[in-house]
Amino acid sequence: MQRRREAWLLIAPLVLFMVVWLGFPFLSNLYYSLSDVTFETLSSPTLVGVENFTAAIDSAAFWQSLWFSLRFALISTAAQIVIALILAIALRPLLERYRFLLAILILPLMISPALMGIMYKLMLNEFVGVVPQYLALFGLYPNLLGPDWVVTVVIVIEVLQWTPFALLLLLTALQAIPDELTDAAYVDGAKPAHQLRYIVLPLMGPAIALTAFIRFIDSFRVFDHIYVLTGGGPGTLTTSSSIFIYRAFFQQGRLGFAIASSLILMAFSLLLLWVTMRYVLKGART
Amino acid sequence: MKKYLYGASAFALATTIGAQAALADVTLLFWPGPESEAMQQVIDAFNEGPGQELGFEVEQLLFSRQGFFDKELSDLAAGSTEFDLALVTTYTLGRYAPFLEPLDGYLDADVSNHFASVALDSLSADGSIYGVPTDISVHFAYYRNDLIDELMSNPDWQARYSEIAAEHLGEARDPVAPDDWTWDDYIATALFFTQSINPDSPTQFGSALQLQNLIFNIMIWQSTLVSNGGNWMDADGNITIDSDAARTGLNIYQTIIDSGATPPGSLSYEFAEANAAFGTGRAATTLQWNAAFNIVNDPNEYPETGGLVGVAPMPAGPEGHRTHSHSLGIGMNAASENKDEAGQFLNYLASIEAQEIYAAAGGTPAVPSILEGMSDVRPEFPLIGQFAADYGFVINGGTAAYAVPVYEVLAQEFSGYWSGQIDIDTALSQAADGMAQAIAQ
Numbered sequence: 040m041q042r043r044r045e046a047w048l049l050i051a052p053l054v055l056f057m058v059v060w061l062g063f064p065f066l067s068n069l070y071y072s073l074s075d076v077t078f079e080t081l082s083s084p085t086l087v088g089v090e091n092f093t094a095a096i097d098s099a100a101f102w103q104s105l106w107f108s109l110r111f112a113l114i115s116t117a118a119q120i121v122i123a124l125i126l127a128i129a130l131r132p133l134l135e136r137y138r139f140l141l142a143i144l145i146l147p148l149m150i151s152p153a154l155m156g157i158m159y160k161l162m163l164n165e166f167v168g169v170v171p172q173y174l175a176l177f178g179l180y181p182n183l184l185g186p187d188w189v190v191t192v193v194i195v196i197e198v199l200q201w202t203p204f205a206l207l208l209l210l211t212a213l214q215a216i217p218d219e220l221t222d223a224a225y226v227d228g229a230k231p232a233h234q235l236r237y238i239v240l241p242l243m244g245p246a247i248a249l250t251a252f253i254r255f256i257d258s259f260r261v262f263d264h265i266y267v268l269t270g271g272g273p274g275t276l277t278t279s280s281s282i283f284i285y286r287a288f289f290q291q292g293r294l295g296f297a298i299a300s301s302l303i304l305m306a307f308s309l310l311l312l313w314v315t316m317r318y319v320l321k322g323a324r325t
Numbered sequence: 326m327k328k329y330l331y332g333a334s335a336f337a338l339a340t341t342i343g344a345q346a347a348l349a350d351v352t353l354l355f356w357p358g359p360e361s362e363a364m365q366q367v368i369d370a371f372n373e374g375p376g377q378e379l380g381f382e383v384e385q386l387l388f389s390r391q392g393f394f395d396k397e398l399s400d401l402a403a404g405s406t407e408f409d410l411a412l413v414t415t416y417t418l419g420r421y422a423p424f425l426e427p428l429d430g431y432l433d434a435d436v437s438n439h440f441a442s443v444a445l446d447s448l449s450a451d452g453s454i455y456g457v458p459t460d461i462s463v464h465f466a467y468y469r470n471d472l473i474d475e476l477m478s479n480p481d482w483q484a485r486y487s488e489i490a491a492e493h494l495g496e497a498r499d500p501v502a503p504d505d506w507t508w509d510d511y512i513a514t515a516l517f518f519t520q521s522i523n524p525d526s527p528t529q530f531g532s533a534l535q536l537q538n539l540i541f542n543i544m545i546w547q548s549t550l551v552s553n554g555g556n557w558m559d560a561d562g563n564i565t566i567d568s569d570a571a572r573t574g575l576n577i578y579q580t581i582i583d584s585g586a587t588p589p590g591s592l593s594y595e596f597a598e599a600n601a602a603f604g605t606g607r608a609a610t611t612l613q614w615n616a617a618f619n620i621v622n623d624p625n626e627y628p629e630t631g632g633l634v635g636v637a638p639m640p641a642g643p644e645g646h647r648t649h650s651h652s653l654g655i656g657m658n659a660a661s662e663n664k665d666e667a668g669q670f671l672n673y674l675a676s677i678e679a680q681e682i683y684a685a686a687g688g689t690p691a692v693p694s695i696l697e698g699m700s701d702v703r704p705e706f707p708l709i710g711q712f713a714a715d716y717g718f719v720i721n722g723g724t725a726a727y728a729v730p731v732y733e734v735l736a737q738e739f740s741g742y743w744s745g746q747i748d749i750d751t752a753l754s755q756a757a758d759g760m761a762q763a764i765a766q
Contacts, residue, residue, distance in 0.1 A: 078398055164601060166602060185590070186745060269538070270539050270595075272537055272737075273741070275538075289395040290730060
């Protein structure tokens with residue numbers, strides 16, 4: 040009984056913090072999501088039940104933005120993990136010898152995504168941008184922010200900025216694999232490909248899953264660089280869920296609808312979290 | 326020890342009294358940039374002059390420009406008393422109005438004598454003024470004087486122009502001076518100066534349209550709508566966006582896009598990109614905000630066009646030349662605890678003296694007499710006043726609470742049409758539905 044009381048006492052500050060800083064906003068958001076509320080009626084919202092949730096579910100634009108975010112997150116996460124894994128394995132000896140190289144490699148992480156959008160706006164400008172100038176040398180004149188290329192371009196920007204983050208985590212996981220295991224495999228005649236397939240990748244599995252999860256969630260709620268670069272267009276081609284919610288909330292003044300949409304997305308994210316954590320915990324146990 | 330405690334208490338008391346005195350000053354919520362720098366000159370003049378007699382000072386509180394209106398709206402809606410005055414605009418006025426104090430009782434009766442009426446109208450809602458105008462914006466049709474002079478005097482160019490108009494617009498046309506451009510003249514000129522259509526054109530493109538999914542780009546496009554007799558809604562409030570006038574307006578842009586007379590990247594253009602296309606000499610004309618004149622006509626910034634830029638009214642439709650006009654202004658927070666002082670500063674801000682200081686510091690006041698008087702240093706100033714007075718319009722519903730949401734809907738749907746994502750019928754039908762939803766909110 041005494042131990043139980045002590046346990047509660049020890050986690051009390053954290054619980055209090057969660058209740059104050061997360062619980063209250065969550066409950067007020069839940070209330071607003073069930074209400075007809077605008078900026079004018081913030082202090083006197085009218086309860087309308089699940090109307091906002093059904094409106095979000097019935098909204099083609101909501102699903103369109105969700106589909107964009109999903110595609111964006113899946114493709115960019117897969118690209119980041121694959122590239123980071125290759126870099127981690129290929130560059131490990133170099134990075135262990137010259138540690139300052141790692142600091143250089145992770146520089147893109149220091150740049151704010153909004154600034155990234157502004158930088159690429161200049162770099163992709165068809166008249167003064169460096170990228171179209173280089174492409175022109177090869178006789179290529181793609182409209183990089185036009186309907187045919189814009190989705191690819193925003194994914195590439197995401198990959199360029201965040202692959203170093205994945206590299207950092209995967210390199211750490213790689214370095215944590217005991218050398219004895221790979222040495223023993225080598226003595227037993229395992230070729231590098233077999234070592235990778237049967238030792239390195241399985242042991243890095245939880246780290247890869249965790250990195251993929253973090254990057255997926257982060258990419259899924261992408262906002263800054265896309266909003267700065269394309270404004271969510273042309274049309275709605277690059278309107279992510281975050282941009283959709285931002286517009287509904289601030290620009291259309293549909294507060295209840297925007298909050299309901301974000302709660303649906305949160306439920307979706309929690310589902311992913313649950314699946315991933317199960318895998319990570321399972322990996323950790325084995 | 327006691328000595329230290331007394332000292333600390335005295336310091337705390339003095340700080341508290343000081344803080345209370347500071348709270349009595351008037352705080353203006355603004356954004357950083359040329360407008361707030363010009364406003365600081367006015368504030369300095371006030372603090373050193375009338376403010377001394379009245380016994381209070383004004384200071385600025387600057388939020389970053391990124392998301393400024395969202396933050397401002399959140400604070401106003403929350404009833405913040407941290408600021409007394411705040412930046413208001415034509416298109417956000419309706420949404421802010423419930424949290425703003427009507428200014429009619431604070432301003433001298435003769436205010437309306439010197440401001441352009443379109444500016445006062447654009448900051449009024451339900452018959453009350455909610456903002457003292459500080460800057461006025463209109464649109465110009467920008468062109469290169471050297472190119473247009475050549476076109477108007479070179480018979481070979483004129484013959485080619487006529488051929489291109491006949492081939493692409495189905496009617497042989499002669500070039501006309503920019504001041505008299507109709508939309509067909511503008512399209513014909515844009516086609517003539519496009520190298521893919523006229524290989525001898527000195528510019529690669531004839532126009533540089535701004536087509537990004539952005540509300541400000543719709544404000545520019547609205548000249549095509551209103552000059553063709555269209556509007557968001559009629560006098561009874563019925564939504565009229567799905568109209569022949571809107572179809573004509575959308576197709577004016579689409580013709581320029583389809584014929585390659587605007588850069589392919591135009592779909593992601595806004596203010597800066599259009600300036601770059603025009604200022605680097607790639608585009609012969611552009612439809613742009615008056616604020617661009619000083620930029621593209623500056624030889625240091627754009628050597629290709631510096632000193633060569635001409636401006637004309639937006640091309641005419643059956644209803645003549647029309648330009649969207651909106652104003653920035655300063656309104657009063659309804660939750661302010663210093664309304665009398667804030668009102669006294671606003672009354673000063675509305676004076677000719679303050680507006681002259683603002684103009685000299687780089688602002689564009691909505692006072693035609695001041696704009697006229699500064700033609701030697703800002704040659705475009707008299708035209709701003711003239712175009713605002715002669716061609717300026719505030720779209721029906723443009724100051725209502727639903728204005729920004731409606732602009733958002735139009736930006737999304739029309740950008741979708743121009744990028745080929747949806748057809749014109751779908752764009753207009755969805756625009757009308759979206760407008761109805763935004764208005765119902």
